[in-house]
Amino acid sequence: xxxxxxxxxxxxxxxxxxxxxxxxxxxxxxxxxxxxxxxxxxxxxxxxxxxxxxxxxxxxxxxxxxxxxxxxxxxxxxxxxxxxxxxxxxxxxxxxxxxxxxxxxxxxxxxxxxxxxxxxxxxxxxxxxxxxxxxxxxxxxxxxxxxxxxxxxxxxxxxxxxxxxxxxxxxxxxxxxxxxxxxxxxxxxxxxxxxxxxxxxxxxxxxxxxxxxxxxxxxxxxxxxxxxxxxxxxxxxxxxxxxxxxxxxxxxxxxxxxxxxxxxxxxxxxxxxxxxxxxxxxxxxxxxxxxxxxxxxxxxxxxxxxxxxxxxxxxxxxxxxxxxxxxxxxxxxxxx
Numbered sequence: 001x002x003x004x005x006x007x008x009x010x011x012x013x014x015x016x017x018x019x020x021x022x023x024x025x026x027x028x029x030x031x032x033x034x035x036x037x038x039x040x041x042x043x044x045x046x047x048x049x050x051x052x053x054x055x056x057x058x059x060x061x062x063x064x065x066x067x068x069x070x071x072x073x074x075x076x077x078x079x080x081x082x083x084x085x086x087x088x089x090x091x092x093x094x095x096x097x098x099x100x101x102x103x104x105x106x107x108x109x110x111x112x113x114x115x116x117x118x119x120x121x122x123x124x125x126x127x128x129x130x131x132x133x134x135x136x137x138x139x140x141x142x143x144x145x146x147x148x149x150x151x152x153x154x155x156x157x158x159x160x161x162x163x164x165x166x167x168x169x170x171x172x173x174x175x176x177x178x179x180x181x182x183x184x185x186x187x188x189x190x191x192x193x194x195x196x197x198x199x200x201x202x203x204x205x206x207x208x209x210x211x212x213x214x215x216x217x218x219x220x221x222x223x224x225x226x227x228x229x230x231x232x233x234x235x236x237x238x239x240x241x242x243x244x245x246x247x248x249x250x251x252x253x254x255x256x257x258x259x260x261x262x263x264x265x266x267x268x269x270x271x272x273x274x275x276x277x278x279x280x281x282x283x284x285x286x287x288x289x290x291x292x293x294x295x296x297x298x299x300x301x302x303x304x305x306x307x308x309x310x311x312x313x314x315x316x317x318x319x320x321x322x323x324x325x326x327x328x329x330x331x332x333x334x335x336x
Contacts, residue, residue, distance in 0.1 A: 090315030
């Protein structure tokens with residue numbers, strides 16, 4: 001086994017270790033029989049609506065991606081854009097943060113668009129998403145400053161029994177990170193000899209073109225509409241599941257925005273599909289809103305599991321449809 005492959009395996013196992021550890025911390029001390037009871041009694045019509053909104057967000061993100069690519073002269077099919085995005089999310093369930101690369105690779109192979117330019121637009125999307133998450137955070141702080149104060153207080157009080165484990169856990173991860181950085185530092189000369197280093201300049205030129213594409217788009221109205229629609233779907237996905245559980249059905253629209261914000265930070269954690277991190281931070285956030293730990297964890301589990309199921313099912317369907325479309329294209333236009 002090469003050093004590069006061994007490093008990738010070790011890195012991904014570390015991320016999985018992080019996710020499983022956070023999941024353990026989230027469920028520690030909870031009565032699983034009550035969780036199962038909540039899952040049995042949940043109103044799954046609301047969950048199905050949330051899953052549908054997730055699919056709408058996928059499609060809207062695909063259309064927005066096409067708008068970003070248009071100024072560079074690329075006009076991929078909407079279907080291919082949707083397949084690429086969903087397959088990227090599917091890849092994130094296996095390996096964290098590889099979804100962006102997978103998404104660009106799939107689109108590049110299907111539509112013959114340079115990966116560097118695709119990656120530039122994806123980075124731009126991530127910047128926009130982070131800006132909107134920060135904007136939502138600001139709105140929640142302005143409307144309900146006590147929520148965030150209570151959230152951090154909750155971290156220091158009601159969850160204090162988890163802190164020793166969490167501290168030890170984070171200490172181990174910090175040690176692993178320091179060792180990893182030290183290895184990179186001492187191997188920097190060998191790393192600089194790799195082939196890809198000679199292509200960095202060309203890659204970043206394409207990256208730059210993708211990043212500045214937003215300044216050149218013609219359909220600015222469509223771009224801003226789909227940006228709004230994506231995040232409105234995320235918001236509604238969070239809100240409607242409140243009604244799936246009796247305890248959370250009393251929460252309102254500002255509570256949904258608060259959970260969207262804290263859940264967004266949980267999903268941003270470098271673990272497979274936000275597993276563990278989402279459950280822990282959302283259950284803590286709901287605790288601030290006065291929801292007992294059991295129903296709070298049930299809510300987090302339902303949201304995470306339902307959206308993961310959407311990614312799994314639509315991801316597998318996208319892979320099949322993309323394969324069939326490529327096969328049909330080769331049949332209609334055989335290579336001579």
